[in-house]
Amino acid sequence: MDKIKEILENLPDSPGVYLMKDKSGKIIYVGKAKILKNRVRQYFQSTEDKDPKTRTLVSRIHNIETIVTSTESEALILENTLIKLHKPRYNILLKDDKTYPYIRITTQDLYPKIELTRTIKQDGSRYFGAYTKVSDARKSIEVLRKIFPLRTCKRKIVEADNQRPCLFYHIKLCSAPCAGFISPEDYNEIVKDACRFLEGKQDEVLNRLQEKMQEYSSNMEFEKAASVRDKLISVKNISEKQIVLSTKMEDRDLCALIADEINSLVIVLFVRGGKLMGKNVNIMEKTYDMPEEEVMETFLTQFYGNGREIPPEILLTHKPADVEILEQWMKSLRSKSVRLHKPVRGEKKSQLDLAIKNAEEEFLKYKLNVVYKRENIENALDKLQKVLGLSQSPQRIEAYDISNTGSQGMVSGMVVFEEGQKKPSHYRKFSIKNVDEQNDYACMQEVLYRRLRRLSSDTEDESFKEIPDLILVDGGIGHVHAVEEVLKEVDLNLPIMGMVKNDKHQTERLVNDEHNIELKKEMELLSLIAAIQEEVHRYSISFHRQKRRKSQRKSVLDEIEGIGPKKKKALLKEFGSVKRIREATEEELCMVKGISAKLAKEIKQVLN
Template structure:
């Protein structure tokens, strides 16, 4: 048994992070402390706690702590634990956004312009973040088309040339450096112009283009003048969409305002880059009962900025917070130079914060009703599901599994998680099948479930697998359900399993539970919940194997063989199940495969026979 009073004597005076747990071992609260001993003791010695903390203390069965070297490390670790475990009594930032950036790969000989969601130290130029992916795409299209910068991912070093350019060249959106059609210096000049514009130099750029337009017109080169005119219009269009809100164009800033309701708070940020507001975004925080505005803003800063890849030079907030200097130190370390967290008392930033707060209040009022409606409906659906399946408790955590493959090969599995009827995307997991050759959904599902449960039973695992589901849903019928039930039984667990079945139109029809079919009406709340879960599981699996294909992970030795293209490669793998089986196949077997002819079969046969011969002779 865990003796709290005895364990309190062992807590050190070091900085660190503590975790409060209930009798089931679930983490219900996470906090940081400059002095662990003093902070943890306060929970059990003081009686002057807010109601939420009083309720939390009643549920503490044990606690753990992690010692850190300093308060900054404790702040980071606290934020990571809150995101990972979503403890019941912590204020939670509900956000999974990863903002897009515009990247110009200046480290390449012929740089390209494209959208990314991660900033790397690779020598490239990054601009952003932009709250809107649509805005990024628009910028890339306009700027890329103005200067004809390439968007392809070819590795161009100037020594190799492709046989023919892509479509962008033919529609006059690229100068085809891949074919050597453009002078290196001219291309670099256009790259520098794009960088200048994105860095806030659009006025100088527009002025320069106007001079060129005027000169072309005076020389009666009306075609060039028209080209410059169109470029000027495009640049002015972008400039008009960005409102100037700061006279200091050299400093990137985030300005933050809040609105606090009864059960949730809305935080809104205006993103200012190069003196212009490039966009805004709002965030919702839950579990805020009895929290002060200062505590809510502090929770937001720690969870948001420890997770974002970009930190601006200045952050403006509406009220001072206890750990402001600590945040400045943390964010300065992350950015690589000094970051200031400021509270404006007057002036432009103070007025801007007042406007942001009004926007946040409006969002909160509109959104709270919709969110509450959705949450209530989800809980009603979960209660309906409990009654339909005759479960002992409402299934608050549901895990759904799906298997997908690339045209019969390269199988992948997905696990999506719904908590309280809402997607918990931070707990989603993907599995690349390791032990199964060929398209075998049953064996693939068996591998996925065994790996998931093994990770969950490993007490040292901190990757989101430690919470076991209240219900498992399989994307399939009796076969998949029976496989899952067998795996669960072999581990000695008692987790109900259902199969999600579809009708002839591949739309969710109902569930299979204990070998019986349960059909729903499409008007039922539980139907809508199951439909969302099934679609999400399938989407997540499809997205994964598309990424595998797009990242060219789907490669094999067959790519080296003459007369074997993508279609024949997939056909052979589908027919024989693996490259090893293809290697051992006879000429007649190979020529009989779908899509193959004798010439292609001879290419494959001779390739592997020559390779075996060469290896033997060495």
């Protein structure tokens, strides 16, 4: 704490960003402040009055770094950039990334394509959505292509290309720019109409199509005029089905925030051309006592700082304190002015009330489906802390399992659960390198040594640089003792438990020298531990099967006449590797089903 006191005494009086780090040097929180000194010191004043999340954060702070900026606006931009880069554990992060589908039109290409995506990138493309269902987004693309024949392929197309057109051209779902059947100028007119349509500006599209139809009719091009007429009818039919919120043809987003004692939800309704085009639901967990205006500001910076389309006006249920700074920041992103507004009466208030009603319904669904599950997980982690006598709830649990067929293709899998949830991006695979025979204990020691020694090195691996709060191994007390030897060797003191299964291969107990926990008596723990054991087993055996298939596909045995897939599989299953087949005698080879004395002699000659 002496180091923290010294940092607090020397904090600047300027605006800027502060980065809080844990004992491993990892950034666990990023914040901005109008006056850094005042804001950072607040965390360490009357900590017993803080919410549980803040108390846990403060207990883990070992260092604080500050970055001074010239203005609050610069601090806002920098904070958003650092949060997206580091994804700190204790920052409020939106839960909707990669969840909702969007329609992307790659307008940066010579011949743009239309496609479905779940990620938004600042790559020059236009994004439309979000759609609550993938099926809705796919249907929109399907309908859109019937009216505006855009390509969906991944072909690289240059001007005046002469490739063979695909089936979509022949069924009138693509203009075939790959075959040079349309110029970039004409194709981009189609792209512009498609974008206007997705923006909700159907009237503009209708007017353009009407003019085009009249032009073709005047020029006696009746076939083309009929084609445009069909498009006109399709656009009119779709327009009639959309909900009209305003007759003034405005573009705006409606942002409604709902919160309880722990979590918050923000729903966004997208209004384009006065019509409701879609919605996006965003969960912000563990906001606790955070002021709702501050929650809204956090949401706006993360949501619109991710490359999404920003309309000229955004209506809010809660107006952030730094609204002018936010408007300046959005203006820099949009290149046009943006107004953030909290209406109190009139048509705009009615629109926002609709967003609030939607938010209330979505929050109720979230509570019923997610919060109950979350509470069970938190109870399980607290129980785990209590029964194992840990100093804190195990936020990061690493589990290990060995998978092999005899001594063939021995591998291990490491899975990670953070706050009781799977974290697949931190899963890792290990091929056993230094164990030549089936020995689970030795394999487990090799894997844990290779993993834990990375803690002391300057590794850039995001998973290996993390210190586990608890290690679980698939096995009994022997596996636990094997890992404890490794912990002594690398000079680490980490809790380790073995996950024991019963005769029916069901998770039964957690064991080490101090504890023998029968999970049937601890039902809060059973589902969590069973899920972890099942996941690490699945991950390890999948890697083992993948490696075995690969070894079976490519082998020097394939070059031997008389050795087919079945005999190769039998040989590898018996001996484990080509090296051991080479070392075997002809008599030993003949013991394998299907291997005759003549074939055994041929194998020895080829391999030697």
